[in-house]
Amino acid sequence: MLKRLRSILMTCCVLATPFAIGSARANDIEELAPFKMIRSLQYVQDSVVLGDHSAIEMQRFMLGAIDKRLRAADPSVFSDPRNVDAALVYAMSGGNPETLKFLSDHDVAGNFDSRVTDALRQYLNGKGGLIVENLSKAAPEYRNARIGPYLYLILGNATSQQDPVAAMKYYDWARLTAPGTIIEEAALRRSVFLAVQANAPDKGFHYALTYARRYLTSPYASQFADVFVELAVAHFGGEAQGRISEILDFMDAPRQREVYLRVARRAAIAGKQALAKLASERAETLGADGAAQPEVLAGFYAGLASVPSSDVFAATASIAAIPDAELSPRDRALRDAAKAVADAVVRPPNDESLTQAFVSKPDRPVVSDGTAEAEDTGSGMSPFGSATPVAAAAGTAEADAGEAGDPEHDGFVAKGRSKIEEIDALLKGEGK
Incomplete structure (x- = not known):
């Protein structure tokens, strides 16, 4: 797969990588337009979520190469709106946040929309809750632009804690305008989680079925399995059993067994004896x-x-x-x-x-100040807290x-x- 990928990249004049051969010049990468490099990054990232895990290393290399190209680019390069979009997509695709700051700070020609760059800089610095108002006003202007799906995905992430229903609508727009991509994969996976939080099982099963049809080979599929188990445990019964079985039919036997084992574990902890035994x-x-x-x-x-x-x-x-x-x-x-x-x-x-x-004996030990010692209730960490992709x-x-x-x-x-x-x-x- 990597040989085929390299061939595509060279044919499209996208990268001059360390393994380039023939008459390719060493400074080719310095002459490439950023938007051409971003197209290849998008191809690689989409290949990863569609099951080609061998492309993960290529993704890392390309992020580094694009970072160097953007920082070395002449300001006149960004008079082309495609290259401005490329810089924004790079930042929203796991790129270095400092590079976006560098570009926006040196933008004397006003090529970058400050509303978007400021919102992304805050979001990438962990202040997503502060961008909702401004980005929700700016995003509709880019609805049909190249960066539109990315902005709606970011907006969904920033809105998810305060308004899960609104966040699902943003995810819907992101995935419908970018089918078959890493954006759709992320939007579907996160929508299942939000449907569980919003107690909307119909939406949850719909999103889960769509995900199972397309992205079970994604390296993020384990996170989907965790959320799907929560959905199944909370709504296992009646018509839901048929919908759960329909989703599991897209999985091979080992994956189905894994899901049932997770359901059994969750049900046992929750005291749902019948479900635990059935699973x-x-x-x-x-x-x-x-x-x-x-x-x-x-x-x-x-x-x-x-x-x-x-x-x-x-x-x-x-x-x-x-x-x-x-x-x-x-x-x-x-x-x-x-x-x-x-x-x-x-x-x-x-x-x-x-x-x-x-009867008067205290239930918990009494410490020196006469108050009852606090009972250990555990870490309280959410099972969905990790955002790190697994195999x-x-x-x-x-x-x-x-x-x-x-x-x-x-x-x-x-x-x-x-x-x-x-x-x-x-x-x-x-x-x-």
């Missing part, structure tokens, strides 16, 4: 390729979901029998939490729980492995603790 059973039926790990995880999540049920003894024995080596660190933490909850639930009542003698959605739940401080584990423990406190209160009431 675990479906994951097991997809384990026909002989892989033992998914079958172990499916049984583990099914047992985890059974801990709060009347079958608590069998469930505890089942999950305790799984060797540590078969579970990720986060799943081992979940197993330990489930065992602790189960042990507390089935522990025979003692004298303290049947009398009122220790792919396929794999096992080991990809979810992390160190201590898992908010899901903390939530599971907190839920179990509240149930134990309710049981203790009932026992104390009986002792009156």
